[in-house]
Amino acid sequence: MELHTGEELEKDRTLAQAVQSLSDAKLESRRKDQSLRSLGKQLSQSQQENKQLQHDIASAENALTTAEMNKESLVSYMKSVEEHLQEMKDHVILSRRASSRNDFTLQLSRLSLIPSDLQRIMGNPETEACQVQTLTNHILQLSMQSSHITALKSELQDACLQERSGCIPVRAIPCLALNPNWLSVELMSTFILSSKIFSHTLDKILAKAIGL
Template structure:
């Protein structure tokens, strides 16, 4: 509202409303009192309040509802086509503009009378402008009449077309049967769509399963290659195992031979030990016996020597004088026994 008032201070005619025939000027200026005793000009606050009251008035609300009723019906009807909605909107807008222009015409007539009362001051329109305005109003009125006549003819054509369509309409039974067939076709179409969706899902699942199968095949091939490699490695391990078993058998046989040889050696050593022990016992017993015999022979030899010495002394004393008798023989050493060979 403030911007509107600011524009009215700068220009008398704010805009022109062109409806196909002539342009209607929209003015926003205020009248100025030139004589005493006349009413003072309306302030901006009063104009704003009046404009607000006009926007909130029930008259404007009823005008808008009555003008847009056809558009509301077209929008509420689901089967209406876009051209019909556009035509309903245009007709509603034209009716709304007609009502608003009617109100503005009344206000303009009041304003003109006020201007005439003011004595046609400097800001008032001159005669030529008034004549041109009247000509424009007459032209606009004739155009509105022409548009109303055209609209009436179009409405009559629509009514005749509707009547002709009603006359050319099909029976209700046939219409119901066609609707039933269409409903069945729609249900079949829905079933077909559901089947197509199911098949598409199955195709997706099959493609997914084929991908998984290809991956599984690749995995199986990889595992087969690894199994072949493991089989080769296992065959080599088995060969090595057989070789190790053969070596182990040979080692066990050698160990058994060594154990048998060891047992033989142990037996031989045991027999040699027993024979050595027996030989030692025999040698010890023989040596003891021989020592006893040697000691007996020694005692016998000593006895014989002593007897021989005594005999010799007696013989010498009998035949040789004592002064010339030689010194006695030294006692003979007992014979050392010679070692007796063991047999």
């Protein structure tokens, strides 16, 4: 009886220890589960942070590439601006030298004209030569007519003197017999016609010269 009671107590003690061990194991398992969940959360957070860091690195690399391209563009633009400024300085210096020294070559380059412009301004040389020749012919013709008029006037004066002295009658000169004013009218008409031709030609040449 006592032996049986001792065995039961030993069993109860063993069972109690087993239950306690099981409870401790459950608690340990819970703690481990909590630790695993916490580690899982930390791992997930670390992965997210890693992804964000990689994204930030990629953005930084893109920004650096863009900045490098912008830097190259800015350097190229600055070089072009410096070259343009240097060209402007050289142009100003050349302009000042040309204005101070009256550079003949620069003046010729500024005043250079194409042949069509020269022909438009100066006119056709053949036409001008023809007009000059026509004017010369009219001047010669006017001079000849003036000499002829002078000779006719002299003959008229001689005829008048002879008429007054009774040597030659007026009827001896047919034109004067029909119209005593014929000689004056003829001389005046010839002179007026020549004057008009000369004046018209001279006005054309003067107008062309003024147009230059």
